[in-house]
Amino acid sequence: MDTTRNFCIIAHIDHGKSTLADRLLERTGTITERDLKMNQVLDDMDLEQERGITIKLHAVRMKYQHSDGVEYTLNLIDTPGHVDFSYEVSRSLNACEGAILVVDATQGIEAQTISNLYLAIEAGLEIIPVINKVDLASAEVERVTQGIVDLLGCAHEDVIPASAKTGIGVEEVLTAIIDRVPPPVGDAAAPLQALIFDSVFDPYRGAVVYMRVVHGTIREKEVIRFFANDKEFEVEEIGFLQRGRHRTGTLSAGDVGYLIAGVKTVADTNVGDTITHAKNGAPERLPGYKEVKPMVFSGLYPTVSDDFEDLREALSKLHLNDSSILYEPETSAALGFGFRAGFLGLLHMEIAQERLEREFGLSIITTVPNVEYYVVLKESLERVTIDNPSDMPEPGKIDHIEEPFIRAQIITPSEYMGNIMKLCMDRRGIYHNTQYIDPTRADIHFELPLSEIIFDFYDKLKSVSRGYASFDYEFKDYRESDLVKLDILLNGEPVDALSSVVHRQKAYDWGRRLCRKLKDLIPRQMFEVVIQAAIGTKVISRDVVKPLRKNVTAKCYGGDITRKRKLLEKQKEGKKRMKQVGAVEVPQEAFLAVLSMED
Amino acid sequence: MPGLYVHIPFCEKKCIYCDFYSIESFRRYDDFISALHREIDMRAAVLPDDIVFHSIFFGGGTPSLLTDVQMGGVLEALRARFRVEADAEVTVECNPGTVDASQLRGYRSAGVNRLSFGVQSFHADDLLFLSRIHTAEEAEHAIGIAQDAGITNINLDLMFSLPGQTPERWMYNLERARDLGTTHLSCYSLTVEQGTPLARMVVRGMVAMPPEESDAELFTLTMETLEGWGFRQYEVSNYAREGYACRHNLTYWRHEDYLGFGPSAHSTWQGRRWWNLSSLDHWLGAVDEGRLPEAGGELLDRDTLRREYIYLRLRSEGIDLVDFRRRFDADLVRDNRAFIDRCFAGGTLRLEDDRLLLTREGILLCDEICAELE
Numbered sequence: 004m005d006t007t008r009n010f011c012i013i014a015h016i017d018h019g020k021s022t023l024a025d026r027l028l029e030r031t032g033t034i035t036e037r038d039l040k041m042n043q044v045l046d047d048m049d050l051e052q053e054r055g056i057t058i059k060l061h062a063v064r065m066k067y068q069h070s071d072g073v074e075y076t077l078n079l080i081d082t083p084g085h086v087d088f089s090y091e092v093s094r095s096l097n098a099c100e101g102a103i104l105v106v107d108a109t110q111g112i113e114a115q116t117i118s119n120l121y122l123a124i125e126a127g128l129e130i131i132p133v134i135n136k137v138d139l140a141s142a143e144v145e146r147v148t149q150g151i152v153d154l155l156g157c158a159h160e161d162v163i164p165a166s167a168k169t170g171i172g173v174e175e176v177l178t179a180i181i182d183r184v185p186p187p188v189g190d191a192a193a194p195l196q197a198l199i200f201d202s203v204f205d206p207y208r209g210a211v212v213y214m215r216v217v218h219g220t221i222r223e224k225e226v227i228r229f230f231a232n233d234k235e236f237e238v239e240e241i242g243f244l245q246r247g248r249h250r251t252g253t254l255s256a257g258d259v260g261y262l263i264a265g266v267k268t269v270a271d272t273n274v275g276d277t278i279t280h281a282k283n284g285a286p287e288r289l290p291g292y293k294e295v296k297p298m299v300f301s302g303l304y305p306t307v308s309d310d311f312e313d314l315r316e317a318l319s320k321l322h323l324n325d326s327s328i329l330y331e332p333e334t335s336a337a338l339g340f341g342f343r344a345g346f347l348g349l350l351h352m353e354i355a356q357e358r359l360e361r362e363f364g365l366s367i368i369t370t371v372p373n374v375e376y377y378v379v380l381k382e383s384l385e386r387v388t389i390d391n392p393s394d395m396p397e398p399g400k401i402d403h404i405e406e407p408f409i410r411a412q413i414i415t416p417s418e419y420m421g422n423i424m425k426l427c428m429d430r431r432g433i434y435h436n437t438q439y440i441d442p443t444r445a446d447i448h449f450e451l452p453l454s455e456i457i458f459d460f461y462d463k464l465k466s467v468s469r470g471y472a473s474f475d476y477e478f479k480d481y482r483e484s485d486l487v488k489l490d491i492l493l494n495g496e497p498v499d500a501l502s503s504v505v506h507r508q509k510a511y512d513w514g515r516r517l518c519r520k521l522k523d524l525i526p527r528q529m530f531e532v533v534i535q536a537a538i539g540t541k542v543i544s545r546d547v548v549k550p551l552r553k554n555v556t557a558k559c560y561g562g563d564i565t566r567k568r569k570l571l572e573k574q575k576e577g578k579k580r581m582k583q584v585g586a587v588e589v590p591q592e593a594f595l596a597v598l599s600m601e602d
Numbered sequence: 603m604p605g606l607y608v609h610i611p612f613c614e615k616k617c618i619y620c621d622f623y624s625i626e627s628f629r630r631y632d633d634f635i636s637a638l639h640r641e642i643d644m645r646a647a648v649l650p651d652d653i654v655f656h657s658i659f660f661g662g663g664t665p666s667l668l669t670d671v672q673m674g675g676v677l678e679a680l681r682a683r684f685r686v687e688a689d690a691e692v693t694v695e696c697n698p699g700t701v702d703a704s705q706l707r708g709y710r711s712a713g714v715n716r717l718s719f720g721v722q723s724f725h726a727d728d729l730l731f732l733s734r735i736h737t738a739e740e741a742e743h744a745i746g747i748a749q750d751a752g753i754t755n756i757n758l759d760l761m762f763s764l765p766g767q768t769p770e771r772w773m774y775n776l777e778r779a780r781d782l783g784t785t786h787l788s789c790y791s792l793t794v795e796q797g798t799p800l801a802r803m804v805v806r807g808m809v810a811m812p813p814e815e816s817d818a819e820l821f822t823l824t825m826e827t828l829e830g831w832g833f834r835q836y837e838v839s840n841y842a843r844e845g846y847a848c849r850h851n852l853t854y855w856r857h858e859d860y861l862g863f864g865p866s867a868h869s870t871w872q873g874r875r876w877w878n879l880s881s882l883d884h885w886l887g888a889v890d891e892g893r894l895p896e897a898g899g900e901l902l903d904r905d906t907l908r909r910e911y912i913y914l915r916l917r918s919e920g921i922d923l924v925d926f927r928r929r930f931d932a933d934l935v936r937d938n939r940a941f942i943d944r945c946f947a948g949g950t951l952r953l954e955d956d957r958l959l960l961t962r963e964g965i966l967l968c969d970e971i972c973a974e975l976e
Contacts, residue, residue: 571972
């Protein structure tokens with residue numbers, strides 16, 4: 004155990020985490036340069052590579068010969084790099100004793116870096132600061148190093164200058180991991196406690212669990228139990244990861260590896276849960292487990308209603324891979340049969356939607372995302388959970404509504420502070436405080452309603468700061484807010500899928516902008532389309548799509564008949580892609596109109 | 603009853619808006635005439651000879667480029683090979699700039715009894731814009747000599763919604779056409795067809811097409827005016843004095859069979875449609891080798907026929923619901939109840955003697971309605 008080191012890498016997007024990981028794997032001979040050319044090894048989902056983010060956690064074992072002549076086992080545990088996945092990050096941090104903090108010498112410290120760093124410090128990890136990309140002309144090594152020193156309270160010489168691209172400093176990083184990160188402590192003879200920090204779905208083997216054995220020893224053929232659901236399974240295979248699975252048959256305290264036990268779905272293998280033996284197991288689970296709760300909800304509907312069963316099938320397959328996606332069937336008067344799905348955050352939602360379209364070839368309509376509200380009813384004072392605005396009770400029956408608030412951290416060059424303050428205030432933010440990381444960079448803290456950031460906040464933040472500000476958040480609590488349900492009516496018929504919950508003071512402006520946007524998105528048709536926004540029975544805004552005046556082919560003779568029929572078929576196809584709401588044809592984009600509203 | 607169509611693919615000058623197949627080179631004109639005879643022979647050989655045709659239509663291109671002798675020869679061939687009614691309607695499309703009196707007298711004696719002149723406008727600047735080769739005076743003159751030659755069943759093609767066209771200027775065209783004693787008018791809204799010089803001009807911003815509203819306004823004005831003068835609108839773009847509806851074109855709109863000859867001509871025959879090679883060279887090549895010069899075809903299944911029937915009938919005489927039920931074993935109104943009710947309420951469709959018809963407002967939205975009916 005003394006020769007084992009478990010560590011992870013913390014970095015902001017594009018600061019060089021994957022490149023550094025590749026270099027470490029290469030230097031330790033774990034993989035070859037040729038493998039690397041294929042792709043960056045840690046990110047093996049297409050989407051991850053395209054978006055430059057890591058969604059899923061993995062763990063790789065490396066061997067390294069230290070200058071003391073001893074061969075060490077280094078386990079690199081990957082962490083996801085986005086705000087939506089902070090709980091998953093915290094679990095993988097708990098599987099380590101040390102963390103490499105990578106900061107881009109041309110960029111400096113970002114919000115995500117800090118929030119993940121705090122999680123790492125909270126988990127008691129030894130931090131090895133690395134300043135990356137020092138070879139670039141635009142590198143500000145001095146300033147950024149000072150920022151790191153101020154943040155960590157470490158010595159200047161503790162910060163390792165490196166360039167993952169050219170290989171500068173990689174050897175030093177490996178040495179530092181061995182010298183500075185403490186070896187795992189744990190009792191291989193104690194009752195088994197293994198921390199699940201991830202699981203993936205293998206279509207042939209079922210769930211593959213990635214875990215860190217904290218105490219005890221686990222062997223194949225043993226019967227294990229998951230604390231979260233009390234389910235028991237017989238271990239089929241155990242080993243570690245290194246360019247694929249390496250079977251060892253056993254893992255013990257301090258080890259990181261995988262486990263296959265005939266678990267049919269990853270929903271049974273909860274991140275943060277503890278594995279123990281069914282017999283003579285540990286009496287308690289490891290601390291810090293919580294059930295992952297979706298924060299953002301949206302309706303998912305097949306564009307063509309015949310595809311409903313295909314969508315169900317696709318969602319269930321997606322759920323096998325990613326149990327944090329929750330879904331249940333719902334019906335919408337406007338969109339027909341579909342599902343209400345819950346996601347960890349907006350990015351998580353986008354990724355899921357994209358996978359449904361890309362991997363399963365489905366065409367889906369998504370409704371405007373919303374958060375989950377607690378509605379306290381009059382008289383009974385019953386507290387009901389509402390994750391779909393159209394389910395909101397009538398205003399007269401509501402005592403009050405509570406909505407989730409988050410604690411937001413924004414790091415920005417100080418010249419954009421004014422813009423950012425304004426943006427946050429516009430989003431009903433409550434200002435907390437500002438700290439300075441260095442003389443030019445501010446770390447601003449706000450509390451914001453989650454509903455105000457689940458769409459376009461991040462884009463707006465980037466645009467008011469010319470792309471420099473970075474942002475991270477965590478859930479804080481539920482608070483009472485003066486919220487109302489805003490309905491959209493087309494020719495007098497409410498369209499449930501377009502309902503939203505907004506703050507009363509913003510409702511008028513919101514309604515006006517939404518009507519105008521819908522007017523742009525709904526094409527002229529045979530009949531006039533009246534668009535109204537209403538709170539309860541009170542109409543607060545109105546727009547009209549004037550009816551089409553003329554659409555008729557002038558010439559249609561013998562040689563035109565086939566061509567004309569094909570044109571009409573095309574027109575029919577186009578109509579099919581739209582949703583029929585009453586007599587009104589509504590294009591798919593309209594259901595996400597809110598997202599593209601102009602100020 | 604079925605009709606015969608002959609496509610003459612030559613033009614002295616191609617108009618900027620035209621997307622029919624035609625060429626400006628006359629190099630293979632003589633080859634074309636003899637090949638046309640061969641195609642007629644070949645087609646006749648593979649068809650039963652007991653079908654009676656009631657119309658012949660020469661379209662183009664510019665069919666009036668044919669001399670009276672050539673015209674007579676083709677008509678003779680058609681009558682020899684197919685059973686054509688003695689009093690069949692025989693129409694020739696004419697460019698007003700390409701006809702003379704003796705030619706039209708010759709046409710008359712060859713059996714031509716209807717002429718369709720592509721006049722388009724009586725305003726010199728419109729004709730210039732449309733790149734027509736004739737003048738307003740030539741058009742009037744041509745109609746005069748046609749009537750003198752004894753061909754009194756005369757159609758004029760006129761075009762509205764030209765860029766910058768006012769209702770007054772359009773009314774002037776309609777009045778001149780009426781005063782010439784025509785029996786039939788085809789009034790087309792200028793349509794920008796892909797691949798035409800006009801389309802390129804619009805894309806480059808050299809020409810601004812009138813907005814939908816004024817297009818609709820001119821169309822409505824046309825319908826009202828011509829009805830007031832005693833012309834009956836029997837198809838979206840076609841108006842006729844009583845008894846002068848074009849029998850040949852009704853063949854298309856009634857979904858009846860027709861045979862086409864010449865490059866790019868279409869035929870529909872007993873549930874099959876085919877179209878000839880459109881390039882003159884390819885068409886000539888096939889005929890020379892003794893092959894039917896077909897480029898492609900399709901079988902019209904009942905669903906396809908039903909869809910075509912709906913839009914062809916709706917844009918002309920309306921859908922006879924009894925006939926529809928007989929042909930397709932379906933109740934059109936019941937199958938589209940909600941939509942048709944909305945159209946009744948919105949004043950775009952009406953029902954008359956078991957016939958579903960477009961109203962004047964409905965004619966403006968014909969394609970929109972056809973795309974909804976199933």
